[in-house]
Amino acid sequence: MSTQSNPQSLHAEVKAWIYSRDLESIPVGARNQLREQVDLLARNAFQGGDETALTEAHRVLYVINMAQLTAPWEVKRLNVGDPLFAQLKGILEKCWHQASLKKYAPVLESLPPAASFKEWVTQTVRAHPSNISHPIFAFLRDKATFEQLREFFLQETPLEVLFGDIIALMLPGVYGGIKLELAKNFWDEVGHAQDPRVHRNMRFDLMDYLGLPRDIYTERMDLFMREELALVNMYMSMATNRSRMTEILGALLATETMIPGRFDWQIQGWRRVGMGDKPLAYHLEHTTVDVEHANAWMDEIIVPLLARNPAAMPELVLGIMLRLDTAGAVVDRLYDHVKGLRESSLGPYVGTHKVP
Structure with missing residues (x-):
């Protein structure tokens, strides 16, 4: 060879x-x-x-x-x-x-005061163009066809099915409030030890419904946009490198803060094209648990960490900005990709479920 x-x-x-x-x-x-x-x-x-x-x-x-x-x-x-x-x-x-x-040197040279960090994060995430203000989310909610919604779902598969693994990689070597909050996140990811409620399995159920192979994220890497691969690689590079643990805490703070709104608009889009709530269990789950995680992540992990070690601020902010901008590149590319699409990258839906 x-x-x-x-x-x-x-x-x-x-x-x-x-x-x-x-x-x-x-x-x-x-x-x-x-x-x-x-x-x-x-x-x-x-x-x-x-x-x-x-x-x-x-x-x-x-x-x-x-x-x-x-x-x-x-x-x-x-x-x-x-x-x-x-x-x-x-x-x-x-x-x-x-x-x-x-x-990100200019951002890291003008950090917010620790006392106002919580407010800074909330405003930064809310105003970031990767959030629900991005036109793709209004498009998914109001105009996207079944196939366009299916393609958006397909392209987001890699990170979504691996999220529980990323949390698990963070657990060794951290204790106290960080360990407890990570454990709560992981406990939700694994469906409170009920296999049908494991988030990965719930997503697989919807993939089955949509006629998408469960192993597509490993066997058909060619179907996925580079930006989505970069998003997975960003999380994995932080989760597998102990020296970047602080960065991933920031990245996940941004993630948990943003996810519920993004999922809610997708749910409205799927309902508009005729999908019932039963197949949408995965999406519906994330509009509730992630709100709780976002608040707890800030109050139980980030605020105590900064109180103990204010020098952690630059790495937290770097993780936040990397997550926001990397996710922003995904939705920018996806918006251009799905708008003119007639069928998904994998081909048209050929499942047995009735669709509009």
Whole structure:
């Protein structure tokens, strides 16, 4: 097995190596060549801003991140624990993080006072263009067809089905209020130990209803926009790097604050095209539990953390801004994508349920 010269095929090469039966037989020179290719890809993507390189960089990261969430008994071979893949992931994430620090330097140099942080977060999230003020949400509520709503749902699948795993990755090594609030979030994610109520399973139920394969987020990465892959990679880069734990606390604060409104407008859109509330159980669940999580996340995690360690403010703010702007890129791209769409990327709905 040898590395391919086409940089746009690096993700396929990395994936082949991760699941290869003969990784040990790959010569040192080939490993070094792959590292060099990924290093060049990272610089072209995150320093040079090359669009093709950005797409491939996020595909490589996504492949590695999905392997980190794969059970070894589900595949014939799983080599993701080999140091090579940690090195590739580290190369890409370090370059990406350096670019982010440079981008947000002006924000991080003018931080809000700790006493007014709660108000600053509320206003920042409410006013951010990725929130329900974005035209895509009015479009979904008032105008989108069944197929357009289905495509929006499809494109948001990767992060939504992995959210419980991301919370779980944060649990080790934190205690007190942070541990308790994370545990409450995770307890809701796993449906209070009732399998049908596990959020991932509830989403899978709606995917079944909409005729979307449950494994599409791993088996058809090509269907998903780069921006959605970047959103997953953002969370995973923070959740798997202990030094970025403070950032993900900020990112999740923004997430929990924003989610209920976004889901409510989607529910109204689905009802408009004739869907009943039973298939919408996943969406309806998130309009209630996430309101509670947003308040508790602020009061039980963020405020006490800042009281103990005011120096955590820059990393919290960086996480908030990364989450808002990365999600903003998703809805910007999705709005352009779904407006003129007649059928979803996977093809038209062919399920047995009656749809308008």
